[in-house]
Amino acid sequence: MYDLTSIMILRSFKMIKMNKKTYYSSIKKLNSGVIYHDEFRLVFEQIKEAYNMKQEIGIPTHIICTGESGTGKSTLKRQIEKEFPPYLIKDRKIIPILVVDTPAIPTIKSLSEAVLIELNDPLFKSGSAMEKTQRILLYLKQFNVNLIIFDELQHFINQGKEKGLSKASDWLKMIIDHSNASIVLMGLTRSEYLLTINEQLHRRFSSRIALPPFSINNMKSIKIFSTVLSVIEKNIDFPYSFTVKKSSNISAFYYATNGIISYIIKLYEGAIEYAFKNKLETIDRLCFEYAFTYKIWNLGVNEFNPFHPKFNNQRLDRPNMPFYKVR
Known part of the structure; x- marks a missing residue:
C-alpha cells in the first residue's frame, strides 16, 4: 500500500545493476501495491x-x-x-x-x-x-x-x-x-x-x-498525476534517467496511458523488462518507447509514440488508436 502522504520517505536511488532478483521484485511491487491517490x-x-x-x-x-x-x-x-x-x-x-x-x-x-x-x-x-x-x-x-x-x-x-x-x-x-x-x-x-x-x-x-482517469488539465491534476508516477518510480528497485522529476516528461506519460492506472502499470512493466533484457544501467527514454509499442499499442511508433522525439502531443483517442471509445 502506497500512501501519498508518505511517499518522500520511500527510498533514495542508487546505481543498482538489474538482475533477475531486482527484475522480479520490481514487477511484483508494481502489481501488488495500491496507490491511495485523492x-x-x-x-x-x-x-x-x-x-x-x-x-x-x-x-x-x-x-x-x-x-x-x-x-x-x-x-x-x-x-x-x-x-x-x-x-x-x-x-x-x-x-x-x-x-x-x-x-x-x-x-x-x-x-x-x-x-x-x-x-x-x-x-x-x-x-x-x-x-x-x-x-x-x-x-x-x-x-x-x-x-x-x-x-x-x-x-x-x-x-x-x-x-x-x-x-x-x-x-x-x-x-x-x-x-x-x-x-x-x-x-x-x-x-x-x-x-x-x-x-x-x-x-x-x-x-x-x-473513479476517473488522471488528467493534466490544470496544476492540481498535474500534481496528482506526477505524484502517482513518483510513487511508482520510488518503489522499483532500479534507477531512472528518464523520470517524472523532469516536468516536461509528464505529458509523455499521460499521452501514453490516457491517465489510466492499468496502462501506467503496463508501461512501467515494459520499461523494466526492456532494461533487464538489454542489461541497461538505468531505465531511459528508449525503455518507455519500447514499452508503449509492445505493451500498449503495437502501431505506436515514431510520431505515434509519446516517447519518440517526433511525437506532437496529441491524444491517442481517434478511431484505430488505443484510447478510442465507441460512443
Missing part, C-alpha cells in the same frame, strides 16, 4: 462510510460507483474486502461484505445463483427463483452482511434486451429492499443507463461516485 481515497472512504452507517446505526446507504476500464475499480473492491474480512464468532461465520460479480447475461436465475455461490451455498442450483431468493435473504441475515457490492454492472445493459433487463433489475431492487444492507453497484461508466430505465432504482441510488 480520487481513490475519496471513493474508498465513501464506501466505508456506507458500511459503517449500516453497522453502527442500522441505516443502509446505496451508492453507484462507475469508471472506465482500468481506473482501479477492481483494486478498490479488493481493498474494501480486506478492510472488512469474514470472521467467526464462536461457531458462527460473519461475512461483513459480500462481493458478487454480475453474470455476463444477468437473469433472475443467474443472479440468484451468483449470490448463492458467494454465500457458499452448495445447492446454489436447487429450487425455484423464489426459493433461491428466500435462501439468499436468510443467508444475508444469518451471516450479518452489512454491505453488498454488485460488480460488472454493465452486464445489465450489454444484452440490449430491455424486457429481460427490466425483470433482472426488478429482482435486484427487491434484494436491495429486503436485505436491509448497504448496496454498492459498480461498473463501467455506461452502467448508469440502468438507472435511467428503472425509476425505482434511480431513486435508491442518488449517491453516485466515480
Whole structure:
C-alpha cells in the first residue's frame, strides 16, 4: 500500500545493476501495491462510510460507483474486502461484505445463483427463483452482511434486451429492499443507463461516485498525476534517467496511458523488462518507447509514440488508436 502522504520517505536511488532478483521484485511491487491517490481515497472512504452507517446505526446507504476500464475499480473492491474480512464468532461465520460479480447475461436465475455461490451455498442450483431468493435473504441475515457490492454492472445493459433487463433489475431492487444492507453497484461508466430505465432504482441510488482517469488539465491534476508516477518510480528497485522529476516528461506519460492506472502499470512493466533484457544501467527514454509499442499499442511508433522525439502531443483517442471509445 502506497500512501501519498508518505511517499518522500520511500527510498533514495542508487546505481543498482538489474538482475533477475531486482527484475522480479520490481514487477511484483508494481502489481501488488495500491496507490491511495485523492480520487481513490475519496471513493474508498465513501464506501466505508456506507458500511459503517449500516453497522453502527442500522441505516443502509446505496451508492453507484462507475469508471472506465482500468481506473482501479477492481483494486478498490479488493481493498474494501480486506478492510472488512469474514470472521467467526464462536461457531458462527460473519461475512461483513459480500462481493458478487454480475453474470455476463444477468437473469433472475443467474443472479440468484451468483449470490448463492458467494454465500457458499452448495445447492446454489436447487429450487425455484423464489426459493433461491428466500435462501439468499436468510443467508444475508444469518451471516450479518452489512454491505453488498454488485460488480460488472454493465452486464445489465450489454444484452440490449430491455424486457429481460427490466425483470433482472426488478429482482435486484427487491434484494436491495429486503436485505436491509448497504448496496454498492459498480461498473463501467455506461452502467448508469440502468438507472435511467428503472425509476425505482434511480431513486435508491442518488449517491453516485466515480473513479476517473488522471488528467493534466490544470496544476492540481498535474500534481496528482506526477505524484502517482513518483510513487511508482520510488518503489522499483532500479534507477531512472528518464523520470517524472523532469516536468516536461509528464505529458509523455499521460499521452501514453490516457491517465489510466492499468496502462501506467503496463508501461512501467515494459520499461523494466526492456532494461533487464538489454542489461541497461538505468531505465531511459528508449525503455518507455519500447514499452508503449509492445505493451500498449503495437502501431505506436515514431510520431505515434509519446516517447519518440517526433511525437506532437496529441491524444491517442481517434478511431484505430488505443484510447478510442465507441460512443
